[in-house]
Amino acid sequence: MARVSLDDADKYVGGGSSFFKLNDGDKKTVRFLYNTVDEVKNAALVVHEFTGERFATIDCSRNPGDPADMCKWCSMGNNPVMRVVLPMYVEEDNEIQYWKKSGTFVKETLLPVFENLPTGAPISGQSFIIGRTGKTMRDTKYTCAPNMKAPNDMKTKDQFGEIKDPFEINIIKPNDYDFDPQANAQAGQNQEPAQQATRRTADVF
Numbered sequence: 001m002a003r004v005s006l007d008d009a010d011k012y013v014g015g016g017s018s019f020f021k022l023n024d025g026d027k028k029t030v031r032f033l034y035n036t037v038d039e040v041k042n043a044a045l046v047v048h049e050f051t052g053e054r055f056a057t058i059d060c061s062r063n064p065g066d067p068a069d070m071c072k073w074c075s076m077g078n079n080p081v082m083r084v085v086l087p088m089y090v091e092e093d094n095e096i097q098y099w100k101k102s103g104t105f106v107k108e109t110l111l112p113v114f115e116n117l118p119t120g121a122p123i124s125g126q127s128f129i130i131g132r133t134g135k136t137m138r139d140t141k142y143t144c145a146p147n148m149k150a151p152n153d154m155k156t157k158d159q160f161g162e163i164k165d166p167f168e169i170n171i172i173k174p175n176d177y178d179f180d181p182q183a184n185a186q187a188g189q190n191q192e193p194a195q196q197a198t199r200r201t202a203d204v205f
Helices: 006-012 037-041 103-115 181-189 193-200
Strands: 027-032 044-050 056-059 081-090 095-102 128-133 141-146
Touching: 037 103, 081 103, 095 103, 103 141
Parallel strands: none
Antiparallel strands: 027 081, 027 128, 044 056, 044 081, 081 095, 128 141
């Protein structure tokens, strides 16, 4: 399916690169590598997510309105979800990192902040402070606010380096990815409880 608009979020309810992660209580200063709000709105991906012994995020091959058998993961009963892989320049680490978040988080938390930036100013020209509280998927919350000590310097996204596609960096697997959900779930059940708890928080990045 590739890219869709965040306006379609309600329809989907229910490789060598660095990945952004914060621990409980951490904060980092980042630049979201987009020039315009429209770029963010059209960056969403519809995917299938699996947990267990192995964690996998797999592209959904259906378009809105297509029957379930157009995608083998849909036909297995795994409901698709919307995710956005956010490219960010992390100032503390001096590198581009990628953060996979839900379409709802981007639409409700990030877009309102981006839309309040000065007209004509690129999103990447503004630094933001992201903070995390919570240790598990259920209690984790993120905050994101512009760094008021640093005004928008008008830097465009291309000034921070090469931004890679989510498929290129292997965050999102292609629809024909060789994966056995049943074997994966069974293997996860055979793990000790402490290991299972660690697996379940894999998506809280």
